[in-house]
Amino acid sequence: MNKIQNQARPVFPFTAIIGQEEMKLALVLNMIDPKIGGVMIMGDRGTGKSTTIRAIADLLPEIEVVSDDLFNSHLYDYDLMSDFVKQQIQNQVNLTTHSIKVPMVDLPLGATEDRLCGTIDIEKALNEGIKSFEPGLLAKANRGILYVDEVNLLDDHLVDILLDSAASGWNTVEREGISIRHPARFVLVGSGNPEEGELRPQLLDRFGMHAEIRTVKDPYLRVKIVEQRTNFDHDPYSCIDEFRNKQKDLKESIIVAQKKLSSIVIDYDLKVKISQICAILNVDGLRGDIVTNRAAKAFAAYQNKDEVDVYDIKKVITLCLRHRLRKDPLDTIDSGNKVDQVVSEIL
Template identity: 80%
Template sequence: MRPVFPFTAIVGQEEMKLALILNMIDPKIGGVMIMGDRGTGKSTTIRAIADLLPQIEVVSDDLFNSHPSDFELMGDTVKQKIENEEVILTSSINVPMVDLPLGATEDRVCGTIDIEKALTEGIKTFEPGLLAKANRGILYVDEVNLLDDHLVDILLDSAASGWNTVEREGISIRHPARFVLVGSGNPEEGELRPQLLDRFGMHAEIRTVKDPSLRVQIVEQRSKFDQDPYFCLEEYKTQQDALKQSILDAQDILPSVTIDYDLRVKISEVCGELDVDGLRGDIVTNRAAKAFAAYKGKKQVDVYDIKSVITLCLRHRLRKDPLETIDSGSKVKKVVNETFALDLDT
């Protein structure tokens, strides 16, 4: 295994790191869209969060990383074995981290059916695609704004439903495809269509670090890792283990986290004031606030939790006005400040 730069050694880019951590705690938030300048560590950070996560238990020799007991995360073959009371062998694997290349075809993404074998032998042989490999893991699309729109549609539909269906020549195969979709891109190379952007749960904007001392620190960290990656990993082992445990603890208490009705109304009030289309903004903000509260070890969401995540959840859902001078993130903070009567800078 090639060593991966430790997540806790990454300097700055707090928005991106928080969005990724919250999606690891609750994958149903809906993924992260990371837009920012070139060379700001987008890919490094995404690979680092995957390497940080604890191993998962899967059914041995299964094409879809099926969960041994959760029906929502297992393929039909495993379900049949359980119903027939057959013995299920399991093994532990690292959380899958799948890169989707820009030139990928639909068959490569979704998988395909061996038509010749199906016709000659009457056997449905499924050749899994990237969605199958990414089940229960992370699917990363670099330069997502350059990906064909129909492929982005497929990815977002699978991420939202948790299932992928392949239809070929009258043969249909359905398999679990529950993953955290992470896209990254440079705004200079083109924007995503608003209806596609809206499907990402959170949106993080990152900028090149301007502070000279921080830039030096980043360069030194990278140089140290390149010279001796294993020493660097050992140096950050304590921080890595602590963050890993925090994510596990947050996942455990997440189902018991609650959010008061009054706060839910305030969230919807903010979405209405910002003229956010649809209800995805309300749903994602509620989920993200619960995940943040769980990350902080709390079972009750408060205003601080909401203000910490709401900009990430709503910024990309605002209607673009070419004459608007205020930044979308600042606009969200302004409305939240007025609605919750809090100073967000404190």
């Protein structure tokens, strides 16, 4: 069955994507450490944002989930279990598991709150005394990726729900005094075109990283990208075969980095320097400091190091801070360049 499904929709290989290094790095680091807090990808139309996001989901190793559970529950990790699974474990019920591809859930712009959060069947609850829950997109996205295209056009109310779930890792649905909650740990990926409207600063701040992508200007590179895409559309399977080894290598390095992450250390002096940069740039709150520390560790793990060095910080800090700076309407300098200037002075 899976084979037929996979054949129905071949996915463009992640390693075949040319350019857009900033976006690719931000996505890989979030796969290594989902606690970085997701990625906001802003850029021109037709620059491969959706293609890249779908490609990273296809690249990830499969996850083990409890069978007959609506929330992709983990068998051993308490934070990733639904209350139903916890109860089963307490009652010493033998649970079976199976492997699935990492869930990749699209949130359509016209989605309602019920579609996002799920609904409680009040009639069943009152008549039969059973808590009957129809899961929403947040339940499907647990332990996976939740992708919102044109996030700057999404209803503010839905964005608030999304960000609350992403921050707490739980989704709670309450109706008529009946309450159900379930784990909702996902990497939140938003994309948008700045011409169609800016995001509120407090929403931007909740995304761990912010990647900016531009249309490629080099004509030779543009031809290469067009040819690559044309070849894939003409014969997707030979294109997938061509990149099979590169895909395998990247998948392995992500798995190694995930295992290594908890042992990576970051020197106290470097932590002070990160906070010094955040203070000079006048970054509100401490989220910038926390995310930069996390991202630097994830990048060091990805490079197969044991300790974070200055290079790792320089590589990730612009991604972590550029969207947290206070916007001065009279400022002509790009926020990314502003971060770079301060970083080169301090580091």
